[in-house]
Structures are given as C-alpha cells and as structure tokens.
Amino acid sequence: MTTRVLLATRNAKKLAELRRILSDAGVAGIEIVGMADVEPFDEEPETGATFEENAVAKARDAAKATGLATVADDSGLTVDALNGMPGVLSARWAGVHGDDETNLRLVLGQLADVPDERRGAAFVCAAALVPPGVEPVVVRGEWRGRIVREPRGDNGFGYDPIFVPDGGTRTSAELKPEEKDAASHRGQALRALVPYLRELAS
Known part of the structure; x- marks a missing residue:
C-alpha cells in the first residue's frame, strides 16, 4: 500500500528533490504529490516571524484541507551584513512575491x-x-557561505546564483542537483524528516 504525502509546493524542483532524497534513503511506499495534484484550497499568506512558524502554518492548512500528511518548508537567505535579512521576507524582498531576479539584484x-x-x-x-x-x-537546516558580486550559474533558483557555500568556489547555481542535495539547507531539513516519513510508510 502506498501512502500519499503532500509537499505543499508548486515548485517542480522541490518535488524532485524530496523524491530523490527518499529514493536515496531507500524509503518505499510513499508517493510524494504537489499542490497541482490536489483540489485547490484557500492558502493563507505567510505571516510568521520565523521560518518554523511559516512552515508549520502552511503544512497545517494543507493537511486540514486535503486530509493528507503534509510536508511544507519555509526557507530563505539570511545575510550577516543585513542583520539576518531578507530572512522570512526572502521571496518578496523587492516587494513582489517570487520575482527572483529583482530580489537578487536588490541584495x-x-x-x-x-x-x-x-x-x-x-x-x-x-x-x-x-x-x-x-x-x-x-x-x-542551515547552509553557511558568502555572497558574491555577480550571479553565476543557472541550476537552482532564488538567490542560488549569488551564494557560494563555505569551502567552495562555485555558486549554488553552479552545483549539480545531487551535490546541492547533499549539502543544502533544504536537503539537510528534508533528510531530517526521512525517519518520520519512513514511519508513515510503515
């Protein structure tokens, strides 16, 4: 029997990432579905003061609306010289939600x-x-690094082209997907959920 688990996103790259992580961990019996695979429902705006508050609120809303076990994440970039901003405002730092290029140029x-x-x-x-x-x-999950002066690379999304992980010379957008999974903040957090997802599958 397969357990359906909703990943509360419309981002195909995030769906592929969680599927890869579960496959690599040898977790069978779970089908990861995205928001496009369930009936539409009213999604509340993200108003939490922390990444944790936003992730829980998003997952709770989706689980309640769909009846499915739900994984949701909230992630962003914290810049030391900007006192930890953009932080939870990362996706709308320049004022328009999801305008990656404008957000990146503003930072x-x-x-x-x-x-x-x-x-x-x-x-x-x-x-x-x-x-x-x-x-x-x-x-x-937390992935330390530094901000370079010009965007490089076209793998990834968001601020990936201007972030070079500690100890590296390539931006996050220049890493192969499997390299990024192994190190990234989202990869770390999703891997930490694997034991709980394995439990659901059983």
Whole structure:
C-alpha cells in the first residue's frame, strides 16, 4: 500500500528533490504529490516571524484541507551584513512575491559597498511534517557561505546564483542537483524528516 504525502509546493524542483532524497534513503511506499495534484484550497499568506512558524502554518492548512500528511518548508537567505535579512521576507524582498531576479539584484545593491570578508550569509530552511490530527514535527537546516558580486550559474533558483557555500568556489547555481542535495539547507531539513516519513510508510 502506498501512502500519499503532500509537499505543499508548486515548485517542480522541490518535488524532485524530496523524491530523490527518499529514493536515496531507500524509503518505499510513499508517493510524494504537489499542490497541482490536489483540489485547490484557500492558502493563507505567510505571516510568521520565523521560518518554523511559516512552515508549520502552511503544512497545517494543507493537511486540514486535503486530509493528507503534509510536508511544507519555509526557507530563505539570511545575510550577516543585513542583520539576518531578507530572512522570512526572502521571496518578496523587492516587494513582489517570487520575482527572483529583482530580489537578487536588490541584495547585491544593498551589499555593493560591503567588503568581501563581511559578505557572510546562510541559507536557512525549516520543514514541518503534519500528519492529520497529529502534532507537527519541525526540523531545520542551515547552509553557511558568502555572497558574491555577480550571479553565476543557472541550476537552482532564488538567490542560488549569488551564494557560494563555505569551502567552495562555485555558486549554488553552479552545483549539480545531487551535490546541492547533499549539502543544502533544504536537503539537510528534508533528510531530517526521512525517519518520520519512513514511519508513515510503515
């Protein structure tokens, strides 16, 4: 018997990532579906002060609306020189939700005068698993690095083209998908959910 689990996203790359992680971990008996595979429902705006609050709220709403165990994540970029911003506002930093290019250009503009040694940053991801009627499981991943001055690479999305992980020379957008899964904030958080998803499958 297969257990359907909703990943509360319309992002095909996020769906592929969770499917790869479960496959690599040898978890069988789970079918990951996305928002396009379920009946539409009213989605509340993300108003939480933390990544964790937003992930739990999103997962809870979707689990309640669909009756499916739901995984939701909220992630973003925290820049040291910007006091941890854009943070939970990452997807709408320039004022329009999901305009990756404008968001990225705004961060580069804000850091124009910041010297290389003070351009530290981290990608942060909180992921929540909410089985219907059960307390949520919340996990967190963090990927440290620095912000470069010009975008490079076309794998990935969001701020990937300007983020170079610690110890590396390539941006997140220049890494192969499997390299990114192994290190990224979202990869870390989703892997932390694997034992709980395995339990659901059994």
